[in-house]
Amino acid sequence: MPFDIDIPSQELQTLYDALPDVVFFIKDMQGRYTHCNLTLMRRLGRKQRGDVLGKTAVEVFPQRFGDSYQQQDLRVLRGETIENQLEVHLFPNRMPGWALTFKRPVMQDGAIVGLIGISRDLGQPDNRHSTFPRLMNVVDHMQAHHGENLRITALAELAGLSVAQLERHFRRVFQLTPQQLLTKLRIETAMRLLRDEDSIASIGQACGFADQSAFTRQFKATVGMTPRDYRAVSRATRPHRLPSARD
Template structure:
């Protein structure tokens, strides 16, 4: 017989304290942290929860990041659910780490009173899976042709799988969909190319985006800042956060 258990938020926080590869947080209706786990504290360089709780992303992240993360929070506070959002989290040494972010509104009496979410570090591929060699052929093809119009049906044919099978096995082996893997490869390439002086429009085109605006939208959604801001960050190094939460 189904039944509900109301788990106290403090218990959730304590549970997520034990997971070093997961960032956990709860925020109120104004986007202020009410709970966070040790992973988030450490990645923000904070020693105590009190350094985070009661503050918004704008207050704990540099402005160019905090504003972007706050916009994501506002979408959730309006009732949107964010699931399986592929994101780059930047470490203080500017090395990127990939994560999947999930955010949901918290409801009381039908009204949104806050949000709860996690960001989970992307793990290593399951190279023991029976389809791993075939899927790596697909990944290699994506890497070589990510600047072109890559069709999922063609990738499925390359792997000798149906589209549904390709999607299912990709999630099992890489924790990503084929489209997310393609986006990951494109953004990684763009991040490298932005270290040089090529125009942003040319970089976007070289990475398979239809135009500069499409490139900018995807880059900002994934990295948390525009390509222009990312390039400026490389020319004027400073500490950057690891978690877009």
């Protein structure tokens, strides 16, 4: 007979302390941390949980990241669930890297009282999977043509798979859907091009976005800042290398 187990939040925090590639957090209605795991503390360069608890994302992250995370929190606290959001995060050495974020409201007596979430580092592709060589043909095609309008049906045909099979195997091998991997390739290219002098509109077009508005929306949702702000930051700091789909 099915039954419910109410796991205390403190137990969840202890459990996630053991996972170095996962950030775990619980926040109250003001977006303040009430729980966080050791991974989050270490990535923020904090030695004690007390340095994080009671603060908002804006107070503990660099502004360009904190503002974006806080906007996400507000959406979740209004009832939205965020699933499998591909994002650029700060890793332990302060280098940027890719992660998948999940956030959902915490309910009590039918009302939202906070939010709970995790961000999981994007792992290495499973190159031992039987479909890996065929999928890499698709990835190579994406890399060569990511500025074009790529159709999922054409990519599936290239791999000799149905669309459903392509989606399933991509998730298994890359932890991403084909569309997410294409977005990743486009954003990585945009981040490199933004260090040069080309206009933001032309960079967006070269990376396969319909117009500058679509480019700005996707870039901000993924990187946490607009292309214009990223260009200013990247010129003020030493450029970092992001891992590619082959890494």
